Amino acid sequence: MNRQSGPERPYDVVLFGATGFVGELTAAYLLAHAPEGCRWALAGRGRAKLEQLRERLAALDPVRAAAVDLVTADAGDPGAMRALAGSAHVVASTVGPYIWYGQELVAACAEAGTDYTDITGEPEFVDLMYLRHGARAAETGARIVHACGFDSMPHDLLAYFTVRQLPEGVPLTVDGFVRASGLISGGTFTTSLAIAARQRRALAVARERSRCEPRPAGRRVRAPLGAPRFSKETGTWALPLPTLDPQVVRRSAAALDRYGPDFRYRHYASVKTLPMALAGPAGVGVLAVAAQVPPLRSWLAGRYAPGRGPDAEQRARAWFRVRAVGEGGGRRVFTEVSGGDAGYDETAKMLAEASLCLALDDLPVTSGQVTTATAMGDALTGRLQAAGIRFRVAHSG
Numbered sequence: 001m002n003r004q005s006g007p008e009r010p011y012d013v014v015l016f017g018a019t020g021f022v023g024e025l026t027a028a029y030l031l032a033h034a035p036e037g038c039r040w041a042l043a044g045r046g047r048a049k050l051e052q053l054r055e056r057l058a059a060l061d062p063v064r065a066a067a068v069d070l071v072t073a074d075a076g077d078p079g080a081m082r083a084l085a086g087s088a089h090v091v092a093s094t095v096g097p098y099i100w101y102g103q104e105l106v107a108a109c110a111e112a113g114t115d116y117t118d119i120t121g122e123p124e125f126v127d128l129m130y131l132r133h134g135a136r137a138a139e140t141g142a143r144i145v146h147a148c149g150f151d152s153m154p155h156d157l158l159a160y161f162t163v164r165q166l167p168e169g170v171p172l173t174v175d176g177f178v179r180a181s182g183l184i185s186g187g188t189f190t191t192s193l194a195i196a197a198r199q200r201r202a203l204a205v206a207r208e209r210s211r212c213e214p215r216p217a218g219r220r221v222r223a224p225l226g227a228p229r230f231s232k233e234t235g236t237w238a239l240p241l242p243t244l245d246p247q248v249v250r251r252s253a254a255a256l257d258r259y260g261p262d263f264r265y266r267h268y269a270s271v272k273t274l275p276m277a278l279a280g281p282a283g284v285g286v287l288a289v290a291a292q293v294p295p296l297r298s299w300l301a302g303r304y305a306p307g308r309g310p311d312a313e314q315r316a317r318a319w320f321r322v323r324a325v326g327e328g329g330g331r332r333v334f335t336e337v338s339g340g341d342a343g344y345d346e347t348a349k350m351l352a353e354a355s356l357c358l359a360l361d362d363l364p365v366t367s368g369q370v371t372t373a374t375a376m377g378d379a380l381t382g383r384l385q386a387a388g389i390r391f392r393v394a395h396s397g
Contacts (some may be wrong), residue, residue, distance in 0.1 A: 011039045012359040014071060014088040016105065017095035018042035019049040021309040022119060022149075024056070025348035026094060031057050031064055033387070034356065041069040043084060043091075075101040081108040090115040092148075092355040097194040098125040106133055106144060113140035115358045119351050121151030122195055123244045124202035127209040130369045138368035143375050148354040149347030150180075150320065152245040153372050154389070155267065157381050158324050158337045159249045160373040161391050163259050167329030171262035174326045175226075176249075177234045177270040178241065180342045182318030183310040188343060216254045219261050223250035226266040233325045233334070238268035252373035260328065270323070315341040323394070339389040346389065353383040 015030065017023040019042075027042055034040055044050050050070040058065040071087070073080040075095050085091055085108035095101045098120040109116040110133035120126060126146045137144045147153065159174050166172055184192075195202070215221075223246040231238040246267035253259035310318070320342035324335045339346045354372060357363070361379045372380055385391055 009087055009089055011041050011069070011088040013038065013040040013090045013092060013355045014043050014084060015040065015355075016043040016073065016075075016084065016091055016093045019044045019046070019053050020094050022344055022348055022351075023094040024053060025344055026092070026352050027053060027057060028060060029348050029352045030356075031061055031068070033352065035360070038356065038360065041071050041088075043071040043073050045072065045074050047072050075104060078104050078108070081105045082112065085109045085112040085114040085116075088114060090117065090355045090359045092116075092351055093118045094351070096120060096122070097191045098122050099128070099194060099198065103129070103132075110134075110137035110140065110142050110144060113142050115143045115145070115355075117145050117148045117351060117355050117358065119149030119151065119347055120146050121149075121244050122191065122202075123247065124195070124198055124205050126244060126247075126369075127202075127205045130209055131205070131212070134369040141367045143358060143366055144369045145354065145358070145372060145375055146369070147244055147248055148351045148372060150342040150350070151243065152248040153350045153354070153380075153384075154320070154322050154337045154339075154342075155245040156248045156252055156371055156373045157377070157384070158322050158335060158391065159265060160252060160256075160377050161337070161381060162324045162326040162333060162335045163253075163263075165333045165335065165393055166326050166331055168258065168260070170260055170329035172260040172326065172328035173264045173266075174249075174324055175231075175233075175238075175266045175268065176245075177231060177236065177238060177268050177323045177325075178245075178320075179236075179270045179322075180318070180320035182320075182341050182343055183314055184343060188309075219254075219257070219259075220263070221250055221253045221259065222264045223247060224264065224266060226268065231268070231270070234270050234323055236270040236272050239271060241267045241269050243267070248371050249373075252371045255371070255374045256377075309344060310341075315345050318342065318345075320346065333393060334395040335392065336394050337389065337391050349387055349389070350384065353387055354380060357383055 015026055018027045030040055042050055054065055073084045081104040091109055091114055093105055099122055106129045155176055162174050225242055226240045228239050246265055249265045253263045318341035321338040326333045357376045357380045363376055363379055366375045
């Protein structure tokens, strides 16, 4: 469903969680880049904060800001979420941790046939929404597209881009190597603690999904963890990343025959020096252990509260680069996607462009819980390139 094919609704896109750190960045991006005729609104729990946000947007463009409607809705109110979902072709959410605040909105969008985007990196939430609402979304035509930020859009689209450089109908492998600089926000830190604290529950939900999720017929798709190694391809140490990203790539590969009869993807952090390679996992391990102790977890969460994050000058210095090595059919290709501040400026851009893409573009027919590559592949890649995120073939042979 989109504005061309679906029933008339008041808004093409509603941004829910607009007054949060990433929400405000996304609102500013939509203000500058939503095309003429696109009807969009800001939504959140508090009217006063929404009005303050619109005032800040008015300093950027008073005419366009005055035309933006405000919608009050509480994430914990099922009725409010149903009304929100029924008002739009696409609802984009920045309200996390999603396992705490995101479930009612996904349920409402699945029921209303409303497309949904978010920026979650929470595997438990994604798996739980598939189990609870994926089938209903497929019935109503809703496209539920999680992970439309740095988790996991650039990795998913780069794997898709890489596969399209390789021969068809043959076994393919792709390895992704991630490097990024930048600071994190309080919301990201809080979500990271929540993910670490819920590892056992997340594993149980993942197993339940694995038992019931259909496998691609006559094809094999894998995303093994891999092992730490020195990567000659990138000249860096490669550390396996057990994040949501490789699972998203695997689900795109399962949905699209273009990934070949036997596809394997591995996902790594790319680290320049051995001391950094040793220190990184150690730090993550300490955080994971601390998150299991409620008083310590609460103390850590209080050190960096949601709503705070790197300022514009700090974000301007940040960058990301994801490189991929793809092989198959006697061909080898090196590809890359790169951009600026991954966690915030570029994530806001990715979320906004994905939401506009669903609302406005001519796309393949999909429904249910789908990935960015499956639902929007070429159209969204083109949008991101036009917005300054670079996809390129670095070398092939």
